Amino acid sequence: MSQPVETPAAAPAMEPLFGEPDKPVRKRRSRAKELLEGSNEPQREAVLHEGSPLLVVAGAGSGKTRVLTRRIAYLVSERDAHPGSILAITFTNKAAAEMRHRVADIIGNRARIMWVSTFHSACVRILRAELHRFGYAREFSIYDDADSKRLMQLVCSDLGLDPKRHPVRKVLNWVSNCKNDLVDHESAGSRAGLGEESYPEAYAQYQLRLRKASALDFDDLIMLTVHLFQAFAEVREHYRRRFRHVLVDEYQDTNHAQYVLIRELCGPSDAGAAAPAPTDQEAPQEGAIDPPELMVVGDSDQSIYAFRGATIRNILDFSTDFPGARTIMLEQNYRSTQTVLSAANAVISHNDGRPAKNLWSAAGDGDRIVGYVADSEHDEAQFVASEVRELVEQGRGTYGETAVFYRTNAQSRAFEEVFIRTGVPYRVVGGVRFYERKEIRDVIAYLRAIANPADDVSVRRILNVPKRGIGDKSEGAIDALAQKAGIPFSEALRRASETALAPGSVKKITGFVDLIDEHRQLVADGAPAHDVLASILDRSGYHAELQGSKDPQDETRMENLAEFLAVAEEFATQASTVDLDGAGAEPNLVGAPEPDPSLPAFLERIALVADSDQIPDAESGGVVTLMTLHTAKGLEFDTVFLTGCEDGILPHQRTLTDPGELAEERRLTYVGITRARKRLYLSRAVSRSAWGAPQHNPPSRFLGEIPDRLMDWRRLGSAVTSWQNSSATARYRERNRIEGFASRVDSPRAKKSIELAVGDKILHTSFGLGTVKKITGSGSNAKAEVDFGSMGAKLLAVQFAPIEKLD
DNA sequence: TCGCGGCGCACTCTC
DNA sequence: TGCGCCGCGA
Numbered sequence: 001m002s003q004p005v006e007t008p009a010a011a012p013a014m015e016p017l018f019g020e021p022d023k024p025v026r027k028r029r030s031r032a033k034e035l036l037e038g039s040n041e042p043q044r045e046a047v048l049h050e051g052s053p054l055l056v057v058a059g060a061g062s063g064k065t066r067v068l069t070r071r072i073a074y075l076v077s078e079r080d081a082h083p084g085s086i087l088a089i090t091f092t093n094k095a096a097a098e099m100r101h102r103v104a105d106i107i108g109n110r111a112r113i114m115w116v117s118t119f120h121s122a123c124v125r126i127l128r129a130e131l132h133r134f135g136y137a138r139e140f141s142i143y144d145d146a147d148s149k150r151l152m153q154l155v156c157s158d159l160g161l162d163p164k165r166h167p168v169r170k171v172l173n174w175v176s177n178c179k180n181d182l183v184d185h186e187s188a189g190s191r192a193g194l195g196e197e198s199y200p201e202a203y204a205q206y207q208l209r210l211r212k213a214s215a216l217d218f219d220d221l222i223m224l225t226v227h228l229f230q231a232f233a234e235v236r237e238h239y240r241r242r243f244r245h246v247l248v249d250e251y252q253d254t255n256h257a258q259y260v261l262i263r264e265l266c267g268p269s270d271a272g273a274a275a276p277a278p279t280d281q282e283a284p285q286e287g288a289i290d291p292p293e294l295m296v297v298g299d300s301d302q303s304i305y306a307f308r309g310a311t312i313r314n315i316l317d318f319s320t321d322f323p324g325a326r327t328i329m330l331e332q333n334y335r336s337t338q339t340v341l342s343a344a345n346a347v348i349s350h351n352d353g354r355p356a357k358n359l360w361s362a363a364g365d366g367d368r369i370v371g372y373v374a375d376s377e378h379d380e381a382q383f384v385a386s387e388v389r390e391l392v393e394q395g396r397g398t399y400g401e402t403a404v405f406y407r408t409n410a411q412s413r414a415f416e417e418v419f420i421r422t423g424v425p426y427r428v429v430g431g432v433r434f435y436e437r438k439e440i441r442d443v444i445a446y447l448r449a450i451a452n453p454a455d456d457v458s459v460r461r462i463l464n465v466p467k468r469g470i471g472d473k474s475e476g477a478i479d480a481l482a483q484k485a486g487i488p489f490s491e492a493l494r495r496a497s498e499t500a501l502a503p504g505s506v507k508k509i510t511g512f513v514d515l516i517d518e519h520r521q522l523v524a525d526g527a528p529a530h531d532v533l534a535s536i537l538d539r540s541g542y543h544a545e546l547q548g549s550k551d552p553q554d555e556t557r558m559e560n561l562a563e564f565l566a567v568a569e570e571f572a573t574q575a576s577t578v579d580l581d582g583a584g585a586e587p588n589l590v591g592a593p594e595p596d597p598s599l600p601a602f603l604e605r606i607a608l609v610a611d612s613d614q615i616p617d618a619e620s621g622g623v624v625t626l627m628t629l630h631t632a633k634g635l636e637f638d639t640v641f642l643t644g645c646e647d648g649i650l651p652h653q654r655t656l657t658d659p660g661e662l663a664e665e666r667r668l669t670y671v672g673i674t675r676a677r678k679r680l681y682l683s684r685a686v687s688r689s690a691w692g693a694p695q696h697n698p699p700s701r702f703l704g705e706i707p708d709r710l711m712d713w714r715r716l717g718s719a720v721t722s723w724q725n726s727s728a729t730a731r732y733r734e735r736n737r738i739e740g741f742a743s744r745v746d747s748p749r750a751k752k753s754i755e756l757a758v759g760d761k762i763l764h765t766s767f768g769l770g771t772v773k774k775i776t777g778s779g780s781n782a783k784a785e786v787d788f789g790s791m792g793a794k795l796l797a798v799q800f801a802p803i804e805k806l807d
Numbered sequence: 808t809c810g811c812g813g814c815g816c817a818c819t820c821t822c
Numbered sequence: 823t824g825c826g827c828c829g830c831g832a
Binding site: 144218464 | 816
């Protein structure tokens with residue numbers, strides 16, 4: 001949890017700004033010199049001097065972020081840009097922290113007043129200062145995904161939506177898409193293009209509830225900022241003047257709302273229709289100010305967030321969106337071997353309608369890509385574990401420079417089991433998220449209820465946690481009162497005596513109100529977040545309840561809470577020295593620039609920080625990193641294991657029917673492959689247990705797209721041999737599509753050699769994994785009685801049944 | 808009002 | 823497989 005604070009002096013050794021990252025780091029001075037004198041590569045040089053707007057299209061590993069960093073340093077050093085006038089937007093907080101480090105390494109302490117943050121953090125800052133214009137209270141809660149889902153659940157049941165036909169998740173996604181496309185709920189009903197159901201009422205109700213709770217969800221952060229800019233010309237103008245340089249990393253992952261935000265900020269001046277026309281001849285220059293300079297960097301092949309509303313359109317249409325824009329392409333890769341790149345190129349080239357691009361590397365061919373076909377996911381994990389150990393023992397790699405990627409979080413389990421058993425040190429990034437654990441959410445709800453009295457969702461969550469005798473009945477009565485009087489739930493709690501509840505119940509409720517009030521006072525007195533947290537854990541009885549429990553689970557809960565408390569304390573000390581957005585030292589930024597360790601600031605911080613921001617530094621970790629392909633973006637490792645290369649896993653089952661989604665899966669694979677510097681492993685499992693029942697998937701179609709000469713197959717599946725032959729790939733794929741997985745294990749050759757004994761494990765195309773219970777007859781007459789678990793016992797003709805024997 | 812046990816369902820990816 | 827919800831008994 002302890003990310004390095006922004007202390008340039010203590011910054012870890014960093015990569016050079018360009019050139020091979022593997023080379024020993026040169027001294028800071030020479031690097032700065034190199035920066036200012038330019039590099040030997042003309043395109044990179046051009047990135048510095050090229051005007052605005054500027055689009056840099058760069059392949060994986062070509063140092064996109066480095067180029068962006070360079071431009072910032074150039075602006076400050078050569079063009080005397082005030083660092084406070086620079087806004088750099090990155091995709092994750094982690095990336096923002098890294099960028100601040102890099103810039104600080106070149107221009108020193110002045111980098112501290114640069115504004116580097118994610119879209120969401122930037123918007124929160126602006127909203128804190130400006131949202132009162134829309135009538136919001138200054139303290140608003142920020143709802144994460146789980147909160148939004150909970151809220152939408154209430155809405156759906158209010159509207160009587162059948163959860164079978166209209167799952168909460170689906171409704172929420174629809175609403176989220178509307179917001180990302182800036183379609184407000186009044187016009188959402190007539191929204192065309194989605195084809196499926198639309199939920200304008202749910203949208204309206206959901207927004208109403210959010211509004212009542214003084215809460216914003218993630219999509220609101222962007223949407224409302226855009227609305228602010230559009231509704232108040234002076235606000236828009238203020239930020240256009242304040243930011244003279246706007247730089248956006250990972251532009252391919254921006255959605256429509258984010259694009260409009262950038263356009264409002266950096267578009268041509270006359271775009272602001274609301275701005276008063278300069279008819280007054282006395283002050284013609286007033287208000288006539290050039291838009292901020294804009295530079296965006298991206299790679300359309302790495303767009304992997306379409307499901308969240310990101311649209312590649314933004315990068316393809318950049319030059320139309322921003323007239324006069326120039327484009328620079330960077331195609332040299334400084335990260336990977338040519339072998340790795342060729343594989344990546346081969347896969348991505350199967351996507352239609354992408355601009356031609358061919359990455360090349362000067363790093364040499366390097367090792368071939370190792371392929372492995374495992375029998376099961378355990379076998380796959382076993383292979384990865386032993387391979388990692390071997391690399392480390394032979395001194396060819398370190399744990400910290402090794403990563404294991406998978407498509408879904410659920411796949412991490414097999415690796416964890418085997419890694420624990422074999423003693424390979426590892427760390428899972430993401431997965432069951434820290435902030436999604438029950439106990440953490442509980443205390444966050446406490447903190448929110450204290451900070452934002454209107455936050456009904458949070459108040460009701462902790463009303464009876466820990467148990468204090470306020471049950472459904474009491475809650476219902478209070479809720480009825482709140483509805484009747486039109487007041488927030490927390491307000492109704494104070495008037496509990498007006499209900500028909502028993503005096504005992506009223507007393508319990510009063511006790512709860514007092515508890516919250518007491519801590520609200522604590523906050524008002526300026527107590528830092530961790531003090532409030534520690535107090536509420538104690539006074540609410542939450543701590544005591546866990547302590548008294550005999551459930552071993554509660555022990556880990558205690559540990560988690562202790563860690564959370566540590567996070568809060570760390571936040572307080574950080575906040576008092578440096579602002580996490582790097583904006584704290586800027587006096588005239590927005591509203592309250594002073595870093596503050598207060599409770600609202602802490603809540604804001606934890607709402608916006610994703611767990612994947614806590615990826616340990618690869619160099620210092622010394623442990624193998626396990627993560628999903630999505631979180632892998634922007635990272636790189638010497639050795640990469642890309643696991644689960646199966647149709648149904650990667651590409652994911654739900655994407656197989658949609659060419660557009662399939663293209664995104666291919667880009668995801670591309671991202672995974674290009675994370676590898678030196679060694680790449682591709683593995684798949686013939687059989688994989690998915691919630692209980694074994695399931696067997698055909699090899700990923702993406703595997704067949706990689707030329708044979710690049711591959712070194714360490715082990716092939718026992719029964720399947722033809723699929724990796726590229727000439728057979730198309731046929732295989734076709735056959736597979738028609739027959740489903742039935743064609744995978746019935747190769748004639750495999751059948752001939754099958755000999756079964758009692759106790760053998762076999763794989764049947766229809767029944768799945770089974771155990772041989774009894775054998776009768778022999779040779780071609782052999783029959784086997786096989787127990788297929790939940791599928792029952794079957795009698796099979798060994799010679800003809802579509803089965804495969806497992807080791 | 809609470810606690811327990813049985814059952815049914817769930818797994819994309821994330822700021 | 824494990825989590826969350828529901829219904830029941832105390």
